[in-house]
Amino acid sequence: MDIPGDLRLASTHEWVRINDDGTVTIGITEHAQEQLGDLVFVETPEVDMQCEPEQAVAVVESVKAASDLYAPISGKIIDTNGALADSPELINDSPYEDGWIFKMQPDDVSEVENLMDPDDYSNMVDSEG
Numbered sequence: 001m002d003i004p005g006d007l008r009l010a011s012t013h014e015w016v017r018i019n020d021d022g023t024v025t026i027g028i029t030e031h032a033q034e035q036l037g038d039l040v041f042v043e044t045p046e047v048d049m050q051c052e053p054e055q056a057v058a059v060v061e062s063v064k065a066a067s068d069l070y071a072p073i074s075g076k077i078i079d080t081n082g083a084l085a086d087s088p089e090l091i092n093d094s095p096y097e098d099g100w101i102f103k104m105q106p107d108d109v110s111e112v113e114n115l116m117d118p119d120d121y122s123n124m125v126d127s128e129g
Contacts (some may be wrong), residue, residue: 001031001122004096008115010072011124012054015096016112019103023078024112027100028060028069028091031125036062039088044080045102051075053111058101060091073111075104 007015013032017025033039045057051071058069080102083090091099106112116124 001029001118001125003029003118003121005118007096007118008072008112009118009121010070010115012070012072014070014072016072016115018109018112022109023103023105024073024075024109025100025103026072027095029121030095032067033091033095033099036060036067037064038062039091042081042084042088042091042101044084045077047077047080049077051077051104060088060101069101071104072115073104073106074108075106077102078105079103 007017009015009029013029015027015029019025039060039062041061043059049057051057052074053071055071056068057071060067060069081100093099
């Protein structure tokens with residue numbers, strides 16, 4: 001797995017990138033999109049929604065299954081990736097860049113440090129088989 005070094009990752013397969021302005025961008029990992037297969041629909045969260053960690057906030061649907069996406073930290077949704085409405089395959093093609101799903105204003109950005117680094121995430125995925 002080639003995971004960008006600036007990401008932190010949740011056990012539920014979401015990634016988090018801290019932006020220069022203190023907000024965070026969130027998407028799903030390459031591993032998660034590979035497990036789901038070709039994505040056909042993404043239901044993004046509502047802007048201004050207040051989230052708690054591990055709260056289901058969005059849904060991705062593939063030819064295989066529908067899967068909830070969870071807020072990896074607490075905060076308020078401030079933006080969603082509108083391009084996913086017409087092109088959900090952006091997540092398959094570019095999970096760490098063009099396929100981002102939503103942005104949050106964290107309640108406490110230090111919560112991101114409680115998530116896994118890329119090596120820990122890779123080890124978790126490897127141990128799952």
